[in-house]
Amino acid sequence: MSTSNNSPEQSQLGKTSAYQTQYDPSLIFPIPRAEKRAEIGLKIVDGKAINLPFFGMDFWNAYEVSWLNMRGKPQVAIVSVFAPADSPNIVESKSFKLYLNSFNQTKLAGADALLSLLQTDLSTGFGAPVQVTITPQEQFGKAGFQELDGMLLDRLDIEVDQYSPIPEILRADHSQPAIEETLVSHLLKSNCLVTGQPDWASVQIRYVGAPIDQEALLRYLIGFRNHNEFHEQCVERIFCDIMHYCKPQKLAVYARYTRRGGLDINPWRTNFSTGKMPSNLRNARQ
Structure with missing residues (x-):
């Protein structure tokens, strides 16, 4: 076709x-x-x-x-x-x-x-x-359930006033030694590129590199709230923005979107291999 x-x-x-x-x-x-x-x-x-x-x-x-x-x-x-x-x-x-x-x-x-x-x-x-x-x-x-593992970004008590992605706020402290860290947020929301209907997701970010500013990362993710793109495009944007502004040595971004019309779509993007793909078990909101 x-x-x-x-x-x-x-x-x-x-x-x-x-x-x-x-x-x-x-x-x-x-x-x-x-x-x-x-x-x-x-x-x-x-x-x-x-x-x-x-x-x-x-x-x-x-x-x-x-x-x-x-x-x-x-x-x-x-x-x-x-x-x-x-x-x-x-x-x-x-x-x-x-x-x-x-x-x-x-x-x-x-x-x-x-x-x-x-x-x-x-x-x-x-x-x-x-x-x-x-x-x-x-x-x-x-068929089981499984939540994304990692440190919860949503615990941070931050003030938010921007609801479109601002990648320039992303930063990492390159004066510090590299760490390995897994971060999770359940606050990712974007909108369908065509209809504007809301798409809800949990997102997991694994990286090895300079410590990423967690408050800035959470603000950036919340910034997708009024952003119109398909699921796959949002995850690739998140991956590329973190790579560009934080420059980790290794990075993986995985989002589990809630279903609509009987379908859920869950994109995973990584630049390193762990020897296996992430689990496709649905989480509680799916």
């Missing part, structure tokens, strides 16, 4: 949509990552960012997934999608929901048949291979 002219404004966001109930992969609406990456200073060549300062994953979880078995009986499951950060596209979330709903009256031979279609269609949409897992109904009871 071509994405050369796909912009958020052309998607189904904020528009009345007819919900298709028969399988239709054309509903997937890819949006190139390049334009927003250029905005935060990343190098774009031939419409694609190169020499990314991070790697990572977008973890998608879909809780409203249903299809019919070959006898017409409805089936339900939870679907998780793992899209690499270096894929050329994101998939607009409402189109993702419309696509999933197109299975509602579609007969499939089983979960493996669904998995095969999801893997193929979503890899095409993101423009790179994605991993898909399906949690069947009988395993719902094993």
Whole structure:
């Protein structure tokens, strides 16, 4: 599918949509990552960012997934999608929901048949291979919760009067020895790029480097409160701003966004490997 002219404004966001109930992969609406990456200073060549300062994953979880078995009986499951950060596209979330709903009256031979279609269609949409897992109904009871670990920035009693990101306030004390630290805030809120609807998240920042001013970091994160961007774009902006102004040796930013329309999107960006990806267990607000 071509994405050369796909912009958020052309998607189904904020528009009345007819919900298709028969399988239709054309509903997937890819949006190139390049334009927003250029905005935060990343190098774009031939419409694609190169020499990314991070790697990572977008973890998608879909809780409203249903299809019919070959006898017409409805089936339900939870679907998780793992899209690499270096894929050329994101998939607009409402189109993702419309696509999933197109299975509602579609007969499939089983979960493996669904998995095969999801893997193929979503890899095409993101423009790179994605991993898909399906949690069947009988395993719902094993789905756990886990909060992001780290020192809570929200404990700080600060005064705030700016609700747009001001990266210039970020700073680190380079006169001090490097430390390893994990910081968490539950006060990240941004808004949908198209509709302006609020997006709520918890964010975890792991770094090795000069001690980052925690009050300034919390003010910066709260500054996203009136900012309009998609989840993935916010996390990449946070990563690049901290790298530019605080210059840590290692940095990882992970945000767990609350679900909307049965979907949650959880971007993770890092410049170092810990040997494993972060857990995709949902937190209490999800």
